[in-house]
Amino acid sequence: MRTPKWAILAYVAITLFGILAALPNILSQAQQQQFASYLPVGPVTLGLDLKGGSHLVLEVDAAGLRQARLNTLLDDARGALRAERIPASSARINGDAVVMTIADEANRTKVLPKIQELAVPTGTLGFGTTSSDIEVTTNNDTITVRLTEAGLTERMTAAVDQSLEIIRRRVDQVGVAEPLIQRVGSDRILVQLPGLQDPTRLRQLLGSTAQMSFHMLDQSVDPNGVAPRGVDILPGANDGAKYAVENRVAIAGDRLADAKAGFNQQTNEPIVSFTFDTQGARQFAEITRDNVGRPFAIVLDGKVLTAPVIREPIVGGQGQISGNFTAQEATILSALLRSGALPAPLTIIEERSVGPNLGSDSIRMGIYTGLAGFVLVVSLMVILYGAWGMIANIGLLLHTILTIGVLGMLGSTLTLPGIAGIILGIGMAVDANILINARIREETAAGAGAMKALDVGFNKAYATIIDSNVTALTGTVLLFMFGTGPVRGFAITMMIGIIISMFTSITVVRLMMQQFVIRRKMKKLDIPWLFGPVRHLPSFSFMRGRFIAIGMSAFLSISSIILFFTPGLNYGIDFVGGIQVEATSNVELDLGKLRSELEGLNIGEVALQEFGQNRSVLIRVQRQPGGEQEQTLALNQIRESVTAVIPDVSFERTEVVGPTISAELARSGFLAVALAMLAILFYIWWRFEWHFAVGAIAVLLLDITKTIGFFALTGIDFNLTAIAAVLTMIGYSVNDKVVVYDRMRENLRKYKSMPFSDLIDMSINQVLARCIFTSMATALSLVPMAIWGGDAVKSFAWPMIFGVIVATTSSIYIGGPILLVLSRWWQAREAARAPVPGEISKA
Template sequence: MRTSKWAVLAYIAITLFGIIAVLPNFLTAEQQQRYHAFLPVKPVTLGLDLKGGSHLVLEVDAAGLRRARLNTLLDDIRNALRAERLSTAAARLTGDTVTVTLDDPAALARIQPKIQALAAPVGTLGFGTASSDIAVNTNGNTITVGLTEAGLTERMTAAVDQSLEIIRRRVDQVGVAEPLIQRVGSDRILVQLPGLQDPTRLRQLLGSTAQMSFHMVDQSVDPNAPNPPRGVDILPGANDQNKYAVESRVAISGERLADAKAGFNPQTNEPIVSFSFDSQGARQFAEITREAVGKPFAIVLDGKVLTAPVIREPIVGGQGQISGNFTAQEATVLSALLRSGALPAPLTIIEERSVGPNLGSDSIRMGIYTGLAGFVAVCLMMLALYTSWGVIANLGLLLHTILTVAVLAMLGSTLTLPGIAGIILGIGMAVDANILINARIREETANGAGAMKALDVGFNKAYATIVDGNVTTLVGTLLLFLFGTGPVRGFAITMMIGIVISMFTSITVVRLMMQQMVVRRKMKKIEIHSIFGRVPALPSFSFMRGRYIAIGMSAFLSISSVVLFFKPGLNYGIDFVGGIQVEATSQQALNLPAVREKLESLNLGEVALQDFDQGKSVLVRIQRQPGGEAEQTVALNAIKDAVAQAIPGATFERTEVVGPTISAELARSGFLAVGLAMVAILFYIWWRFEWHFAIGAIVTLILDITKMIGFFALTQIDFNLTAIAAVLTLIGYSVNDKVVVYDRMRENLRKYKTMPFSELIDMSINQVVMRCIFTSVAILASLLPMAIWGGDPVKPFAWPMVFGVIVATTSSIYIGGPILLFLSRWWKDRETVRAGSPELAAKN
C-alpha cells in the first residue's frame, strides 16, 4: 500500500492535464481563439451525426479503368498498324485482350516490336528492371495483348491518388469548410462534408467523371438510326430528350481547357458556363471553327451532349460558352467540374449518409442529457451502497470521465452519438472495479483484518479479477474497432479508452484516496456500510438445487429465440440489406396513409414507414433500385418530392443510400467480428483458467447471444451495425461477469480442496452474487436514460443492452455454475473409467 511521492506527483499531473485538456470543450469559439496558446489540445471533433453534414464512400471503377486502358491500347495499336500501312481491322477487342491477326509473317514481325513498345513501365522490379503493364504473346499469326496484374494495381493506385486530388479541388471550388477527404483501402475514397446535406449536388460534384470533349456533328446520319456507320456515335442529350450523331474522333480534348466560369447570358439572362482554352487548344478551336462555319459542333460531357450549337463564324480568341437548360446551381457545379479536371476512372458512390443540423443538435442535447442522467444515477447508487466510501468511488468515476474525453481530444478522435453511448456505458462498467474492491475489503474486514491489511489484501485480490474481466471486454471492443466502420468504430474507441482508464483510476487513484482516508482518520478497522446500515451476512442460497429448472428455462428461451430468428426473422437495417432511407419531420401530426399512397404511386418497390416523435416524424425505407448510382439519385429525389407533397413544410433530417457492395461487406465484417470475439475469449479463459471453465463460458455465452437475437426478432428493432456493437458489448460484459464468478471458484478450489464441487459452486456464487447484481444495476442505471431518451440512432444499442445485461447476470448466477458442474462430473467419470480399464489406459 506504499505509494512513492513520484507516483503521487504523476497521478496529480495526469489529473491536472486531463482537466486542462477537457476545458476547451466548454469554451466558446471566441474563448478558444483567445486562449489558444494555453490550451494543450483542441476540443473533441464532433461527428456528422452530431453537427450535421454528409458522408460518402466512393469506389474507383476497376472495370472502367481496365476498359479505358484496353480502348487506349486498341487505338494505339491501330495507329501503329496505320503507320505500317496495314489494315486497322486486324486489331480488335476480344474479352479482356486485344488481338492482332495478320497472315503475312513479315508484317507480323514488323508490328510486334511497335506493340511491345506501347508497354508503360509501372514500377521497378529486381535490379532496376522496369516492369510492363501489358503482356504480349505471339501464337502463329496472332498477337495477343493483355493487361498485367501489376499494371492494373499500379494504375488503380495512381487513379485513386489522382481522384483524391481532383475531388479535393472540386470540393474547394464550391467552398465547403473543413472537408475530410481520405483514402480508404486500395480502391475507395471517404468524403465527409460538414454542413452540406444535398445528396443530388454531391453526386453531381463527386460522381461525375467530367471527361469533356468536342466533336463535329455528322448531319448526314439520322440520329434515330439503329446502326450508325463506323466512326459515328449516337449520343443522348444531357438536358433534353434529343439524340445526336457525332463523330467518334475527338476534335479537341477537354484537357485543353484552361478555365471555366458560371455566369448569365446578358441577352436572355439564362445561366451559362464560359470556358477558355490553352494556347494549343485555342489554335485547334480556331482552325475547326474556320473550316466548319455553318455546321453544328457538339460539346460532350461523360458521353452526353451538353449542347450542339451551329458555328456562325470563326472563333479565334479561344473562348466559348456552354448554354442549355441549366439552373444556376447546375452551371456552378459544371464549371467546378471542368476547372478541377476529369477523373481518371468513374467513381461509384457505394455509401451515402446525410444528417441535417437540427437532428445533429438534438443528438448532442440528448447525448448530454442522457449522459448526465446516467452519471447521476450511478453516483447515487454508489452513495447508497458505500456512503462516504462511495464519495471516493464517485470521484474516481468523475476523473474517469474527464480523462476519457481528454484522451479522445488528444488522439483527435471524432465523437459520434454511439461514441457518447460508449462513454456512458463505460461509466457503468467502470463501477464494476469499485464494487469488486469494496466487496473484497468488506470480506477481509469480516475475517478480522485491520484497516490497512484489509485495504491491501482487498485490492490485491480484486486486481486479478479486474484485469481478467477487462481483458475479455477489450477483446470484443478491439474486434469491433478492427471490423467496424464509422460511428461503430467510434463507439469501440471510446469503450477501449474507458476500460483502460477505469483500471488506472480504480487501481491507482481510488486506492490512494482510500489509503489517505484510512491514514488521516487513523482507522483501525474499515467499516463499509450502505445507506441502510450494516450490510447483512453473505446469503447461503442453494443455486445448484434448482439447476435443472434453470437450464431447462434457458434452453427453452434460446430455442424459442432460434425459431424467432427464422420467423418472423430479424428486421435487418439498411446497413445490411442496402437501400434508401429518408427521415422527414413536420410541425403537425403526419398523415401516414397519404404519405404511403404518394410513395407507392412511384412504383419503387415495397415501402416501409415508421412514425415517431409523437407522430411528427416519419422514417421512409425503400429497397435499392435496379441499376447504377444515377438510378438511386433519381429514386431519392422522387421520394423527397413525394414526401414534400404529402407533408407540406416537411424538413429532411437524414438521408441514407447504401449499395449492395458496402452492405454485404458490413454484414460479413459484423458477423466475423462476433465469431472471432468468441474464439478469442475461449482461448483467453482457457489460458487463464482451465478448459472446462472456457467451454462453460462459451456455452453460456451462446445461450446469452441467442436470447438477444430472439429479443431483436421479437421487438423488430433494426438489426444494423449498432446492433452488432450491442452484441459484441454483451459478449464482453457477459464474459466479464462469468470471469468474476469463475475467479472466485478457482480461489475456493485452492482453499477448500475436499469440498464437494456443487457446494463449492454454491458458496462461490453466494460470495459474488451481490457484486453481480450491483454491477448490473449500475450499468442499467447508465443505460436506461439512453434507452428512453437517446433517440432512434442509439435505440438498436440501448434497449438490447438493457435486456442483455439482465440475461447475462442471471446466466452468470444460474447457468454458468450448473454447466461447469456437469463438465467437471463428466470429466471425472471419464477419468474413472480410464483408470479402471488397464487396456484403455495402456492405449492412452
C-alpha cells in the first residue's frame, strides 16, 4: 500500500489535467473564448446526429475512369493513324484495350513509335524508375494497347485526390461551415456537413461531373435518325430536343477561366457568363471566325445546354449560356464550372441527414438519460457499501469527467451511440469497485486487519480486473476496426471508459480508501451495506441442478435459432439497403392519404410507423432495383410526395444506403463478431487452460443465440447499433466468466484435493454477489436509455439489458456445468490413454 510521492503527484496531475480538458464542455462560447488561454483543449466535437447535418459517402466510378482513358487512347490512336495517312477506322475498343488492325507492315512500323508515345508515366515507383500506364504489344497485323493495373491504380489515386480538391471548392460555394471532407479507402470520399439539413443542392454539386465541352453541330445529319461515324445524337438539357453533335471537341471545358451567374439585361432571365483562358480565347476566336452562321453546341455531362448560331467572330474570349434556367440552377451551374470538372463520375452510395431539432432533442435526451443512469448506479453503490460506496462514487464521477476530457484531447466526435457508450461505461466501471469491496470483505471476515485487508483485497482483485477488462476491450477494438460512423464513436468511448476505469479504481479509489483508513486509525475494515452487516457467503449447490440448467439453456437457444429463421430478424437499412425518412408536422398526420400517395410512386413496399402523438412518421422503403442513383431518385420522389400531402412537413432524418455499402456493412459487422470470439478464445486459453477457453466460447454461443432470438421475437431493428450491442454483450459475458474462472483457478491452487464439482460450487458462491451486483449496476445505467432514449439507441439498450441478464445467469448456472463436463471428459480420455501395468503371475 506504499505509494511513492512522485506517483501521487502524477495521479493528481493527470486528474487535474483531465478535469481541465472536460471543463470547456460546460462553459458557454463566451466563457470558452474568455478562458481559452487557460484551457488545454476545446469542447468535444458533436456528431451530425447531435447537432444536425448531412453525411455522404461518394465513390469514384472506376469503370467510368477506365472507359474515359480508353476513349482518350482511341482518339489519340486515330489521330496518330490519320497523321500517317492510315484509315482511322483501323482502331477500335475491344474490352479493356484499344486494338488496331494494320495489314501493311511498313505502316505498322511507322505508326508503332507514335502509339508508344501515348503512354503516360504513372509516377515514380521506387528507385527512381517510372512505369507506363499502357502496355503496347504486336501480334501479326494487330497492335494492341492495353491499360496496366499499375496505371489504373495510379489514375484512381490521382482521380480521388483531384476530386477531393474539387469537392472542397464546390462545398465552399454552398457556404457550409466547418465541413469534413476526407478520403476513405482507395476510391471513396466522406463528406460531412454540419447544419445542412437538406443536401439536395449539395448532391447536385457533388454528383455531377461538370464535364463541359464545346462542339460544332452537323446540320447535314437528321437528329432523329441514325448517327454516322464521328457524330453523336445528344438530348437537350432543357427543351427535350435532339442534336447531331460532332464528337470531336472544339474547345475543352478545362479552358474556362471563370463562370458567374447573372441576369440578361434585355430579357431579365438567369444566365451564366463564362470567360476562357488565353489559349481557350484564341481557339474560341478561330472557331467563331471560321464558322459564322453555324450552330455551336455547349455540352454539359452529355446534354446540350444551348446551341446558339454564331453570328459574328467573338474575339474577347467571353460568352454566356442561357437555357430557361432558374436562378438557383444558374448558381449551381456557375459553381460547377468555376470548380472545374471532376476527373471521373462520383456516385453517392450512402447518405444520412439529421435535422437540427432532432439533434438538439438527442443531446437533451442523452444528458437526461445519462444523469438518470448515473443517479441509479450511485444509489446502488450507497445501498451496497454505505460510506465506502461514496468513495467508489467519487471514482465514478471522476471516471465520467476524465472520459469526456480524453475525448476532447483526442479530437474525437461524440455521437448518440457515443453517449450510450459513456452511460454503459459508468455501469461497467462499477465492476472493479464491486470486485475490490468483495475481496476486502472476505479478508476482513478471515481476520485481517484494516490495512492488510485493503492491501490483499486490492492485490487479489487486480488480476481479475485486468483479465475481465482485456476481454471487454477485445470486442470493442474489433468494433472500432470494422464499424463505421456513429458505431465507431461508441467503440471509442467504450475503449476510453474501460481504460480510465482501471486508473480510477486501482489508483484513485485505492488512495482515497487508504487515506480514510489511516486518518481514522482503523483497526478493522468493515464494509457493511446500508441496512446493516453483510451475511456470510451462501452455499448453494449449483452442480446438482446442472442438467436442468443446461437443458433449459439448450431449449431457449434452439428456440432462438428457429426464431432466427422464422420469422427472422428485422434487418435495418444498414444491412439490406433502402431508404428511411423521419418526418414531423405541427398537425396530426393523415397516414392513409400519405400511404396512398407513396404507394402510387411504384417504388415497392412502403412501411409507415407513427409516433409522437400522431405528428411524426417513420417511412421505410425497400432497396430500389439498380444502383445507387436509383436510391437517390426514389428519395427525391418520397420527399416531394410527403411535401404534397403535408405542406408544413419537416424532415428530421433521412437515410439512404445503397446496395454496395449495405453489403459491406453486413460483412464487416458479422466478421467483427466472429473475430471477437476467436480473440477471446485465444486470450482465455493463454491465461487459463484450454477447457476454460472452450467452456467460455460454448457458453458465449448460447448467450449470443438467445440474444439473436430476442431480436427476432421483439422485432427490434437489427442494424449496426445492434451489432454494437452484440459485441458489447460478448465482452460483458466473457468478463463475467473470467471473474468466475479466476476464482476457480485460485481455489484450485488452494484446495488441491477438493472434488472439482464442490470447488466449482464454492467458487460460484464466492463471486455470486459480485455477478448480481455488477449486472444490477449495468442494467440500471441502461434502463433510462431504453425507456426514454428513442429509436436511435433502442436497438442497443434493450438487447443489452437482456444480454446482461442472460450473461449473468449463464455465468452462474451454465458455465460451471459445461466446465465440469469438459474436465471429466478430459480426465477420462487421459486415463484411457495411460499404459495398463502388466500382471505379475506366480511362478
